Amino acid sequence: MSTIEDRLAEMGLTLPTPAAPVAAYTPVVVAGGMAYVSGQVSMKDGALIKGRLGEDMDIDAGMAAAQACGLMIVAQLKAALGSLERVEKIVKLGAFVACTPDFTDQPKVANGASELMQALFGDAGVHARSAVGVPALPLGVAVEIDAVVQLRAGGAAQRDA
Amino acid sequence: MSTIEDRLAEMGLTLPTPAAPVAAYTPVVVAGGMAYVSGQVSMKDGALIKGRLGEDMDIDAGMAAAQACGLMIVAQLKAALGSLERVEKIVKLGAFVACTPDFTDQPKVANGASELMQALFGDAGVHARSAVGVPALPLGVAVEIDAVVQLRAGGAAQRDA
């Protein structure tokens, strides 16, 4: 078991089953030393976390939804890379929060994912980020987050070994 | 004529004239082995495809708008790179769908572009993606899509030859 999965266990969290893409794309593309992770929608135990901040979901529930997106990003990375030890740095998260026009706490919501990355990957988990509100997300989910992740330079060699 | 343009012809599609940027930027920047393609708005035969999903446009029309964005991405790549054979991999599409707050089929709409990339580029066209709803897009268009595209390593050398 990897160190990162040890930390997950200590936090009482488990990686979800990587969700199949909702449509005609793939969860992770590796190119130029980076893994580009498709927007992951909020879901837990196989069920979508639906809602709209400022309407039927409070900030704590929004943070939990964002954490679920973060867990799915990690699960997709593990499935695509084989091991989370290949992650050099979480570079960028792009967080989209379904909300009403008067909701302005997108950063607090997105922290659900950002704090997870920092807890799991330490300094390597501290990332750049954008967080914006949107009127609607796929399947009615509350949060969608995509990611750019730098891979260890030795990754390709390790795979060939 | 390139293989990709052969496939376009077989699909009954033609590349549009690359649209000039709406404003003070450029359609494609090549950096670090990647082509970053500006958000392309839905247009066909020089006319904007306007509308809002969930209001005055159905999913089929939305998919056609997304396909038009995809065609324009390909047209911009050809104009910037000289040849589509320089494309190694479609890495990431970022799809923005103008919609009402109760519209949740952004993935189906974005498939209009994703399926085009797969049809044209094969495995190299299978990409990571995010798809989100937005209340409004430039000039009232229905869909805007940007892209990150990996270039063949030999590209620079070929240009110097």
Add this chain to the structure above:
Amino acid sequence: MSTIEDRLAEMGLTLPTPAAPVAAYTPVVVAGGMAYVSGQVSMKDGALIKGRLGEDMDIDAGMAAAQACGLMIVAQLKAALGSLERVEKIVKLGAFVACTPDFTDQPKVANGASELMQALFGDAGVHARSAVGVPALPLGVAVEIDAVVQLRAGGAAQRDA
């Protein structure tokens, strides 16, 4: 004083104090020869520029808000890189404009940042861009813009010298 800061002065502009992240992330991550700049919210002289285009803010004010985001991106780059001379190319801006569903001039608004980059960095400031409308942004700001910036290849060596 660098050339770029000379140009800022000639334009009557000064770099703002780099804003602390609103939440659990970092303003700039350097990876793979690129600087990824977190979404910068519109603020001037330490005060947020709030508003919604199409409602309580006109295009000129929106452009000024976008310019303020651009200045903050430059300020964050300087703080993270030490010198703006390490910037090789402004690669991509992602502009999010808080607006009503009937507002369609996101490109004009985003030009506030795009024209700044071109004025400061010349050809190296001409970038790819997406610009979309959103219903709400963090803290009620009018504009948020993130960036991908290519660094000079000699940057690491210069830092080691």
